[in-house]
Amino acid sequence: MLGILTFPEQKLIPDQKNIIWNSKKGFIIPNPTYHYIGLFSCESRLNGVLYSLKYLTHRPVNKILDVYLNSTGPVHRLQEESLALSCDVTAEWNSRVSISWSYPGQANSSASISRRIVKGSSSVMFHSVLSIRQLSRSDRGIYICHVRSGPTLRETNTSVIVYGESSNHTELRH
Structure with a gap:
């Protein structure tokens, strides 16, 4: 038996x-x-x-409570400025969350991505920050944060607009 x-x-x-x-x-x-x-x-x-x-025993949990991107509207930057986009995910305890990004400069690895997990009393926060030190015109476009927990998928996005070259000097006109 x-x-x-x-x-x-x-x-x-x-x-x-x-x-x-x-x-x-x-x-x-x-x-x-x-x-x-x-x-x-x-x-x-x-x-x-x-x-x-x-x-x-382990009880798998796949519930994503919230996905938040630190910019809800278009992001406007000059060339050579830096960019930091933060994708924050709140999920239930025992959740296993994977965060990935799709962005215009992905092929040339123009961004660095850092991750961090903060455990709260009733949920877990997963943070992923995409950073670009010096923007170029090729970095303009749609940035998408993809979140997966088991079969559950969520995503959020923003557009980045990069304008002409930044200038380190000011031109005086008379």
């Missing part, structure tokens, strides 16, 4: 519907609730000998 014990002691028996036993994958709980999270002990008795292994 194969069974699962939870802590505190409650015996769960695979019914091949709510709890499925697969000899290659182990126990599968298709629609887990928080009831199925925690430390489990798997027990099996063979020839009168009790075998037991302990497992810590």
Whole structure:
């Protein structure tokens, strides 16, 4: 007999519907609730000998709560100025979030991207900052922040407009 014990002691028996036993994958709980999270002990008795292994369960979460880009309207810059776009994602605890960017200068790697994760009491913030030290005309266009968490996809974008060359001197007119 194969069974699962939870802590505190409650015996769960695979019914091949709510709890499925697969000899290659182990126990599968298709629609887990928080009831199925925690430390489990798997027990099996063979020839009168009790075998037991302990497992810590993981409940995958893919819920993206919010995606925020620090610029909602077009960004206007002069050539040779710098650019920093921040894509901030709020997701539920246990979420695994991947943030990627699409942008005009991607082929020549004109941008650097930094990432950071901040864990809050009820959610996790994922930050991705795309930076370009000196803009050129080829950097103008649409910048898209792509967010993926499991099967969930979200994106947000802004346009960057780059004007003529910046000038380090001022011309006086009489």
